[in-house]
Amino acid sequence: MSTIKKLIPYRLILFRRKLLPFVRKVKKKNSQRKDTIPILHLHLTDHCNLNCRGCDNFSPLAPATSYADIEVFEKDCTRIAKLMEGRIDEIQLLGGEPLLHPKIIDFMEITRKCFPNTPINIVSNGLLLPKQTTEFWESCRKNDIHIIVTKYPVKLDYKKIEQHVRAQGVAFSYYGNTEKVDKTMQCIPLDVEGKQDARDSFLRCSRANRCISLDGGKIYTCSLIPYVKYFNKHFNKDLVVSPADYIDIYEAKSGDEILDFVSKPVPFCRYCNIKGTIWDIGFGVSKKDISEWTGASK
Numbered sequence: 247m248s249t250i251k252k253l254i255p256y257r258l259i260l261f262r263r264k265l266l267p268f269v270r271k272v273k274k275k276n277s278q279r280k281d282t283i284p285i286l287h288l289h290l291t292d293h294c295n296l297n298c299r300g301c302d303n304f305s306p307l308a309p310a311t312s313y314a315d316i317e318v319f320e321k322d323c324t325r326i327a328k329l330m331e332g333r334i335d336e337i338q339l340l341g342g343e344p345l346l347h348p349k350i351i352d353f354m355e356i357t358r359k360c361f362p363n364t365p366i367n368i369v370s371n372g373l374l375l376p377k378q379t380t381e382f383w384e385s386c387r388k389n390d391i392h393i394i395v396t397k398y399p400v401k402l403d404y405k406k407i408e409q410h411v412r413a414q415g416v417a418f419s420y421y422g423n424t425e426k427v428d429k430t431m432q433c434i435p436l437d438v439e440g441k442q443d444a445r446d447s448f449l450r451c452s453r454a455n456r457c458i459s460l461d462g463g464k465i466y467t468c469s470l471i472p473y474v475k476y477f478n479k480h481f482n483k484d485l486v487v488s489p490a491d492y493i494d495i496y497e498a499k500s501g502d503e504i505l506d507f508v509s510k511p512v513p514f515c516r517y518c519n520i521k522g523t524i525w526d527i528g529f530g531v532s533k534k535d536i537s538e539w540t541g542a543s544k
Contacts, residue, residue: 247407267450267520276327276454279509282333286326287459287469290314290353292343292476296371296398300433300531300539303469305342306532307476313347316356322463322495323360330501337366338394345374351385358389367392369421372407383414392417397424397527433524434543438483441515448511450520455509464492467508470518 292312294305372395461472
């Protein structure tokens with residue numbers, strides 16, 4: 247009986263996941279121009295210590311030296327803060343695995359200095375949380391930085407980790423439904439020939455006009471675009487990122503110009519076959535096979 251109870255909510259969650267892209271398209275939610283950036287993604291690292299297969303940030307393909315440059319980071323944060331004038335609802339420090347960055351405390355300090363009133367969250371897989379220093383926890387408390395952990399089906403005592411974080415006086419939560427439901431993967435197949443309808447893909451996308459990525463002075467409407475370079479290099483492909491796929495924050499005149507930009511499809515959307523999404527792929531470590539990202543058989 248308990249097994250059935252566990253299956254029912256999961257099936258409902260999966261059904262909702264499958265239905266949402268169609269609902270988004272019908273409502274044209276993604277093309278509704280917002281007054282704020284809902285979530286701003288700032289990568290501290292591009293690589294990861296978990297290397298999930300099909301990672302949509304291409305972390306398994308990124309070199310282990312792919313760390314954010316602190317001077318570029320501070321310059322970018324200063325500029326986007328000036329442009330947006332407080333119109334960012336949430337900032338997520340993530341990756342890859344952000345806790346891999348040896349200067350993570352410095353990044354936390356800079357982020358809070360630039361965004362004094364914006365909620366700041368570190369999004370982590372949790373593996374390295376027990377190893378964090380006293381200085382790390384002091385910085386979390388001082389800068390009011392919350393920890394959000396994605397719970398993966400790996401041998402890790404997440405309850406113990408949660409208790410440890412809370413004992414430091416730091417807010418803790420789980421990403422999505424992963425506290426109750428095992429993390430599964432999904433594949434939004436990349437169409438390497440770019441034959442998808444860009445507008446249709448944009449309207450169906452769960453990240454478009456919501457999870458905005460800032461990388462190297464450029465704003466992208468999703469995280470695939472700035473990091474597809476690792477896919478291209480590893481598999482010798484050429485998914486083109488053109489100047490029309492981002493907005494340069496040093497050329498933008500205002501936050502309104504940025505908000506206008508992220509509410510519209512970009513040419514890169516033609517590479518995402520969202521209608522062909524493969525749901526409920528079991529968790530696993532990447533074998534760095536192209537099929538993990540294209541959905542095609544070997």
